[in-house]
Structure formats: C-alpha cells, structure tokens
Amino acid sequence: MAKRIDVSGLNAYYGSHKAIEDISMTVEPRSVTAFIGPSGCGKSTFLRTLNRMHEVTPGGRVEGKVMLDGDDLYGSGVDPVNVRRTIGMVFQRPNPFPTMSIFDNVAAGLRLNGSYKKSELNDVVEKSLKGANLWNEVKDRLNKPGSGLSGGQQQRLCIARAIAVEPQVLLMDEPCSALDPISTLAIEDLIGELKERFTIVIVTHNMQQAARVSDRTAFFNLAAVGQPGKLIEIDDTERIFSNPSVQATEDYISGRFG
Amino acid sequence: MDIPTDTPPTPAPVQDDRPTPAEQKRAARGATRPGDRIFLGLSRGSGIALLAIMAAVAAFLAYRTSVALADNTGNFFTTFEWDPAGISSDGKPVFGIAVLVFGTIVSSIIALVIAVPVAVGIALFISHYAPRQLAAPIAYVIDLLAAVPSIVYGLWGAIVVAPNLTGLYSWLDDYFGWTGIFEYQGGAPRSLMTVGILLAIMILPIITNVSREVFLQVPKFNEEAALALGATRWEVIRMAVLPFGRSGIISASMLGLGRALGETIAVATVLSPSFVINASVLDYGGGTFAQNIASKFSEADEYGRDALIASGLVLFIITLLVNGAARLIIARRKEYSGANA
Numbered sequence: 206m207a208k209r210i211d212v213s214g215l216n217a218y219y220g221s222h223k224a225i226e227d228i229s230m231t232v233e234p235r236s237v238t239a240f241i242g243p244s245g246c247g248k249s250t251f252l253r254t255l256n257r258m259h260e261v262t263p264g265g266r267v268e269g270k271v272m273l274d275g276d277d278l279y280g281s282g283v284d285p286v287n288v289r290r291t292i293g294m295v296f297q298r299p300n301p302f303p304t305m306s307i308f309d310n311v312a313a314g315l316r317l318n319g320s321y322k323k324s325e326l327n328d329v330v331e332k333s334l335k336g337a338n339l340w341n342e343v344k345d346r347l348n349k350p351g352s353g354l355s356g357g358q359q360q361r362l363c364i365a366r367a368i369a370v371e372p373q374v375l376l377m378d379e380p381c382s383a384l385d386p387i388s389t390l391a392i393e394d395l396i397g398e399l400k401e402r403f404t405i406v407i408v409t410h411n412m413q414q415a416a417r418v419s420d421r422t423a424f425f426n427l428a429a430v431g432q433p434g435k436l437i438e439i440d441d442t443e444r445i446f447s448n449p450s451v452q453a454t455e456d457y458i459s460g461r462f463g
Numbered sequence: 464m465d466i467p468t469d470t471p472p473t474p475a476p477v478q479d480d481r482p483t484p485a486e487q488k489r490a491a492r493g494a495t496r497p498g499d500r501i502f503l504g505l506s507r508g509s510g511i512a513l514l515a516i517m518a519a520v521a522a523f524l525a526y527r528t529s530v531a532l533a534d535n536t537g538n539f540f541t542t543f544e545w546d547p548a549g550i551s552s553d554g555k556p557v558f559g560i561a562v563l564v565f566g567t568i569v570s571s572i573i574a575l576v577i578a579v580p581v582a583v584g585i586a587l588f589i590s591h592y593a594p595r596q597l598a599a600p601i602a603y604v605i606d607l608l609a610a611v612p613s614i615v616y617g618l619w620g621a622i623v624v625a626p627n628l629t630g631l632y633s634w635l636d637d638y639f640g641w642t643g644i645f646e647y648q649g650g651a652p653r654s655l656m657t658v659g660i661l662l663a664i665m666i667l668p669i670i671t672n673v674s675r676e677v678f679l680q681v682p683k684f685n686e687e688a689a690l691a692l693g694a695t696r697w698e699v700i701r702m703a704v705l706p707f708g709r710s711g712i713i714s715a716s717m718l719g720l721g722r723a724l725g726e727t728i729a730v731a732t733v734l735s736p737s738f739v740i741n742a743s744v745l746d747y748g749g750g751t752f753a754q755n756i757a758s759k760f761s762e763a764d765e766y767g768r769d770a771l772i773a774s775g776l777v778l779f780i781i782t783l784l785v786n787g788a789a790r791l792i793i794a795r796r797k798e799y800s801g802a803n804a
Contacts, residue, residue: 256691258687258690258691261687261690263595286693286694286695287693288693289690289691289692289693289694290692290693291693293691293692294691296684296687296688296691298684300682300684300685300687300688301688302685302688302689302702302703302706303685303706303707304706304707304709305706313689313692313702314692314693317692317693317694317698318693363688366688366692367691367692370692370693
C-alpha cells in the first residue's frame with residue numbers, strides 16, 4: 206500500500222509569484238522523508254503540490270511532473286479528487302469535522318468513496334483508530350463529538366481519518382506544531398509505526414523531530430524574501446545531520462543561519 | 464529604604480481636596496466637563512425615551528385591545544368573522560383572528576419553503592462556486608432586491624405575477640390536487656399561494672445575505688479537511704459548509720419569516736381577501752393580520768379600529784416570539800462555533 210513519488214522540474218505559483226522553483230526528488234516507499242527549512246521557503250507549498258491541494262488556493266498553479274509509481278498526478282485527465290483519495294494529508298492544526306462524532310470523522314473518507322455496511326465501517330474505524338493509537342482512549346465514546354478531544358487526540362483522530370481510506374502516501378504538514386511535547390511524542394511514535402505501511406512525507410520546523418522520525422531529509426531554502434524556494438539537498442537523515450554536502454545545510458542545522 | 468516595622472504603617476491623613484467616591488464615579492463616567500455632561504444627558508435621555516416610547520406603545524395596544532375585547536360577542540380566537548360594527552348581528556360586534564392567524568402563518572410558510580432553498584443555493588453560489596468577478600455583481604443585485612419598495616412588489620405581483628400563475632396552479636392541481644392542499648377550482652389566482660410566492664421573493668435577500676456571511680465564515684481548515692479526503696466540491700459543502708452553517712441558515716430563515724409575517728401592502732395588493740379558511744392554498748380568499756388592518760382601517764369606526772389594534776397586538780406578539788427564537792439560535796451558535804478552537 207505504499208508507492209514511490211518522483212518529482213521532476215516542479216514549479217509552483219501563487220498568481221504571478223513563483224513560490225518554489227525547479228524541484229526534483231524521489232521519495233522512497235515505506236520510509237519517512239522530512240522537509241526542513243526556514244519559514245517561507247516553500248516546503249509546505251511543495252507538500253501541497255504532492256496531492257494537488259496547492260491548486261485549491263486561489264491563483265495556485267503548478268508546472269512540472271509528480272509521478273506516483275509512474276503515473277503523472279498532473280497528467281491530463283487525472284481528477285484531483287482521485288489523487289487526494291490516494292494521497293492522504295494531515296494538517297498543522299487538528300481539524301476534525303466539528304459537527305461529526307469520532308466514529309463519523311474516521312468513517313468520513315470511506316463514506317465519500319462509496320457505501321459500506323455498518324459492520325464493515327465498524328471494522329475499518331476500529332482498525333484505523335488502533336492504527337492511530339487512539340482506540341483505547343475513545344472506544345467508549347465513539348459517538349461523542351471529535352471536537353471534545355484534546356489537541357493531541359484530535360490530531361491522532363485526523364491521522365486515523367486519513368489512514369482509514371488506506372492511502373498510498375501520507376503527507377503531514379507540521380503535524381505536531383500545535384501540540385505539547387507528550388502529544389508530540391505520541392505522534393512521533395505513531396509515525397514510526399505507520400511507515401511500515403505508508404510512504405510518509407512530513408514538514409517540520411523542529412530539526413530534532415526530523416532527526417528522530419525520518420529516514421531521509423530534504424533541506425529547502427530561499428535566496429531572499431520574495432525569491433522562490435529551492436531544494437538545496439536531500440540525503441539520508443543521518444548524513445544531513447552529521448556531514449551535509451552543502452554548506453547552507455550545515456549552517457541551518459547548526460543554527461548559524463539567520 | 465524603608466525598614467519593615469512591626470506596626471502597620473499609619474494611613475496618610477485624608478486631605479480635603481481628594482475626590483469622594485461619588486465624585487470618582489462621576490469622573491470615571493466622564494461627566495465632569497460641560498461637554499461630557501451635555502452628551503451624557505443627551506444619550507441617557509435617548510435611552511430613556513426609547514424605553515418610554517416602547518412602554519407607551521405597549522400600554523396603548525393593551526388598553527385599546529382590552530376595550531375592543533370587552534364588547535366582542537364572538538370568540539376572539541376562533542370566530543371566522545370580522546364584523547366589529549355588528550352589521551350582520553344587530554349591532555353586536557363579532558370578530559376573531561382565526562382566519563388571520565391561518566392566512567398569516569400559511570402564506571409565510573409557503574414563502575419560507577420557496578425562499579430558503581433558493582436563498583441557500585444563491586448564497587453557496589456566491590460564497591463557494593462563483594468566480595470573484597461574478598460573485599460581487601450577484602451579491603449587489605440581491606441587495607438591490609431588498610431595496611425595492613413593497614408597493615412595487617405588490618403592483619408587480621397583482622399585475623404581472625398573479626395572472627401568469629394559472630398554468631402553475633393547474634399543474635399543481637393535476638399532480639398534487641389529491642392532497643387537497645393544491646386543489647384548484649379555477650378563478651383568479653389571488654390566493655395565499657400567490658402571496659407566498661411574492662413574499663418568497665421579498666424575503667430572499669435577507670436570507671441570502673445572512674447565509675452567505677455564515678458560509679464565508681466556515682474555517683478554511685475545515686474545508687481543507689474534506690478536500691484532502693478526496694471530497695468533491697459538493698461533498699465539501701455537505702461535510703464542512705452546511706453543518707457549520709446550519710444554525711445560521713435557521714436564524715436567517717427566522718429573520719425572513721419575521722418580515723413575511725408583517726408584510727402589509729404587497730399582500731393587501733395581491734390577495735383577494737375574505738374571511739374564510741380554505742383547505743386549498745390555491746383558492747382565493749383568506750387574509751393576514753397586516754393585510755386585514757391595512758384594508759379595513761380607513762373605513763373602520765373607532766371601535767372597529769380598536770378591534771384591528773387587538774389583532775395588531777397578536778401579530779406583534781407572534782413576531783416577537785419569532786425574533787426571540789432567532790436570537791436564541793444565534794446565541795447558541797456562538798458557543799458552538801468555538802467548539803473546535
């Protein structure tokens with residue numbers, strides 16, 4: 206259930222402003238790839254081009270290729286709705302549907318994809334909540350609103366919602382930046398388990414987090430404010446944090462940057 | 464450096480020029496300078512005047528109502544007649560509001576049933592579908608619709624709309640006549656249905672505008688949650704926008720209902736009134752509170768006017784209840800919209 210992503214020559218725009226320029230990289234299946242870099246360097250924008258969420262923003266536009274196991278996501282005749290059903294996403298701020306129960310939140314994606322028997326839904330919801338390490342905390346209150354959970358629980362609920370539809374890839378946009386350290390640890394542990402089944406890409410501002418959870422790390426930077434962000438290098442996480450091949454990466458990681 | 468001592472510090476002797484608590488309070492209200500004092504007096508006077516006027520209106524309505532009801536020989540709530548002069552019963556006044564309650568509520572409900580889906584559709588189109596260049600002009604036209612005077616709607620309804628509704632009436636009769644509600648026996652289509660259709664157009668702007676505001680407030684991250692799951696645009700609206708906006712739509716509808724209940728001149732122009740309750744909304748006849756007052760007021764004697772005022776008090780109470788309900792729902796919505804914060 207995990208696929209490889211090959212990006213080549215990708216540019217993304219907001220209106221006439223070029224946000225990222227000429228990005229090429231490969232994301233290996235069943236691994237965690239972390240994107241690090243200063244604010245505004247386009248790492249979140251790049252993440253959103255991977256499931257065609259970028260073009261939802263007014264003026265959002267993408268050039269270049271994103272191949273998912275050889276299929277171009279931006280090919281003609283590709284429905285972005287189907288792309289998003291294969292590539293799940295978890296956001297910075299936990300965003301369970303406020304009017305839905307915990308159960309309905311997890312089942313929401315399945316219900317979009319077709320009709321299921323109640324027993325099938327029950328199974329998938331249980332499996333997804335277990336997969337998100339949330340089952341034991343919520344199994345007695347599945348019919349309560351998801352907005353009643355703590356922030357960390359809400360974020361794990363969002364992860365359960367995303368993995369319920371068995372996506373090929375899971376994109377995470379700073380999933381822990383709104384959470385306390387204990388909830389963050391819970392999510393990081395979860396990422397370690399999820400990579401057995403999914404290809405995971407995570408944007409983070411926290412370099413320790415990147416070092417802890419990821420197998421590969423990509424460093425993004427921009428020449429100046431208003432300039433497009435670029436991929437500086439991507440390599441094994443260990444190498445990036447011990448002996449990066451580009452000086453800018455070294456500077457950023459060791460805190461000499463900015 | 465103060466050295467702490469065992470004895471508490473003696474309070475400084477109170478000086479005479481320090482402001483007394485009352486003076487401090489006055490200063491805090493900003494009423495020490497002449498300009499402030501004048502403005503305070505003006506604004507306080509306005510506030511009190513408003514309360515006084517409201518009390519006077521209520522007292523007036525209540526007094527005249529009690530005068531009218533004292534001599535009424537019919538049951539005020541159940542009589543199907545409006546004859547305060549007692550023309551048909553030896554000078555004994557007979558009047559009741561049953562027909563008016565029925566006509567007012569039925570025509571308003573018809574208006575809501577027609578207007579709410581259309582208004583929500585327009586609001587969704589403006590907030591979520593239309594490109595920006597199109598959304599602004601449409602919103603402007605909707606606002607314009609609200610600025611058309613009622614009498615113009617009434618004339619248009621009577622001259623243009625009503626005569627052209629016979630086709631719709633026959634169609635309703637063909638397919639839904641069996642329910643009894645949509646039985647059409649021919650005749651001029653100046654019925655509660657026509658009134659309802661006209662009211663629907665009149666309350667469309669307020670429902671559209673309030674709903675649109677609510678839809679625009681849906682948090683971006685809620686919509687993105689649905690999008691990222693692979694929801695189509697309609698599914699995003701169903702999963703994120705409509706649940707969030709539900710109570711807003713309800714309160715918008717209540718505001719529209721408030722206007723429909725009280726609409727006078729357009730109804731009086733279109734409806735061919737009579738004091739009957741028809742099972743079918745397509746039969747001409749019936750009446751509403753406001754229409755009845757407007758049509759009967761000029762030819763009524765003093766007692767007849769008291770009777771009309773009594774009916775006005777009932778409309779006032781109904782409208783008050785509807786507005787209260789709307790406010791209650793809006794207040795509940797405030798708590799609920801913070802649920803995900």
